[in-house]
Amino acid sequence: MHEFDLIQHYFTWTPTPAEVRVSVGDDAAIVQVAPDEELIISVDTLVNGVHFPLDTPAHAIGYKALAVNLSDLAAIGAKPRWLTQALTLPKLDQDWLADFAHGLKELAHQAGIFLIGGDTTRGPLSITIQVMGTTPKQQALLRSGAQVGDLIFVSGYLGDAATGLAVIQERLSLPTEDANYCRERLNYPSPRLELGVWLRGRANSCMDISDGLVADLKHLLTSSQVGAKLYHQSIPLSPALQKLDLSVALGFALTGGDDYELLFTAPKKLLAEIENYQLVSQLSLKCIGEITSKTSELSMDYELVNLPDGYNHFQ
Amino acid sequence: MHEFDLIQHYFTWTPTPAEVRVSVGDDAAIVQVAPDEELIISVDTLVNGVHFPLDTPAHAIGYKALAVNLSDLAAIGAKPRWLTQALTLPKLDQDWLADFAHGLKELAHQAGIFLIGGDTTRGPLSITIQVMGTTPKQQALLRSGAQVGDLIFVSGYLGDAATGLAVIQERLSLPTEDANYCRERLNYPSPRLELGVWLRGRANSCMDISDGLVADLKHLLTSSQVGAKLYHQSIPLSPALQKLDLSVALGFALTGGDDYELLFTAPKKLLAEIENYQLVSQLSLKCIGEITSKTSELSMDYELVNLPDGYNHFQ
Structure with a gap:
């Protein structure tokens, strides 16, 4: 269970x-x-x-x-x-x-x-x-409001915390500086409070990524009764993760937990406003995909194999 | 610490x-x-x-x-x-x-x-x-409002839960029916919610007894900057505890935890009203002592010796 x-x-x-x-x-x-x-x-x-x-x-x-x-x-x-x-x-x-x-x-x-x-x-x-x-009243951001055609965004970089844990558990070896960076991201996640408040009245749906992008996005899709298509080249990877093999880095970014970044969807017409907020706030906000009408279906333009927990495709 | x-x-x-x-x-x-x-x-x-x-x-x-x-x-x-x-x-x-x-x-x-x-x-x-x-607004009952001359009350019986624990831990033997009763009082304490609401605007101070009457009353006295005198014959003992040696029963009632009864103080003029509420609610409300002006000093007309944890007097 x-x-x-x-x-x-x-x-x-x-x-x-x-x-x-x-x-x-x-x-x-x-x-x-x-x-x-x-x-x-x-x-x-x-x-x-x-x-x-x-x-x-x-x-x-x-x-x-x-x-x-x-x-x-x-x-x-x-x-x-x-x-x-x-x-x-x-x-x-x-x-x-x-x-x-x-x-x-x-x-x-x-x-x-x-x-x-x-x-x-x-x-x-x-x-x-x-x-x-x-x-x-009535301004809270829920998981259930994503609309077909919405763009999907994430804040910050994904996968750093899971990479930090892998380093601590000696499942992965990194240059000292990158190892320290990833461990810091594991130990000191940044709650995106200012972004959350700014998204009120703008985002159609929002949640935080604590169990990994794929697991959490699936909850959002189910709550909103929509599907999603992700573009692998848009998944935001930190300089430390960019040095890893792409499929390893994407594995951490898509399925690793503990990122505590925000995942949200917003109508296409807000793209320019979101890009401007990104400049002002100095916080990376990447558009990683789009909401589709295929209820609960998540697809990506890249097939992952040999992920740590046997995860090998989206459904 | x-x-x-x-x-x-x-x-x-x-x-x-x-x-x-x-x-x-x-x-x-x-x-x-x-x-x-x-x-x-x-x-x-x-x-x-x-x-x-x-x-x-x-x-x-x-x-x-x-x-x-x-x-x-x-x-x-x-x-x-x-x-x-x-x-x-x-x-x-x-x-x-x-x-x-x-x-x-x-x-x-x-x-x-x-x-x-x-x-x-x-x-x-x-x-x-x-x-x-x-x-x-402003109707909550605090620990800090006890007044010199207030009567001190407790709901229900004291010491049953601690006696139940002693039975489970085989430190004490009781007749089956009494043992079952005490174990039930340990496992299923009764939060006195209706009494708490009724006491709004009536009691000058109130707290629940979770660490034992003496320990909790001392917190109340410190918060209110007053003292108290207790009368040992008024400490409410259940029929099960009344069969024990008086000093053993009082030991459980005064220092045993987990009773979750209410301890409150009220002006003398409310005595009749409280006695009437007791009749209506069928919940025992015993006056066990009086608030004095001797800050933080707690005394009782009975000296306890040989308590389980070596406790032998108040101060």
């Missing part, structure tokens, strides 16, 4: 209360709390050895635990407001805690989000962060 | 944003989200083998994970609205999940709270539930 089936089966409750506009299944929940304001709620857990290698610096864990949650707010176009954390620690290690708290607060400060509560308990190291944000 | 010092040191951020009325340190956070409504946010983690014995039925785990959070909403006088959960599972066990989900939903249904999101991940079993509730 896949995680999505599990959630669907055990934790999708009906009927949904009237004030809950989006419940289980999108990047975050959306609840109407005031006539003109909606509350956006997201929760993510990081488990030691599962979501980060066992020797990840505490500062990076604190930073990343918040970053992955903020990325969900970015994907929905929300302004971050408050966070809570549930921290389970195997022992009281003050050096570790100081570094962790510092990493958390550094990003919180940048993002303008404030810690309002939590729970601290003893057990195997795990960190659950819940973020709350707000948007004006 | 104690949990409270840890939170104080690493996770108490300043300055608090204007819309955050109560932050880290009370039963829950309180945030102003609309002109006449406040959002109440609480988070609690349950870790396998720490917060419940390893062989606790999944149904009870689901029920209790929500109950301990709802108890925080009860303590603040909030109406429960929404919950999220972060579920970390060692493996996919559908029987376990079905029972867990059933226990969670059973209590959620009773309490009128709705699941809006979450995160599922693989790792050592741990459950983090976050509840959100609402109150009319």
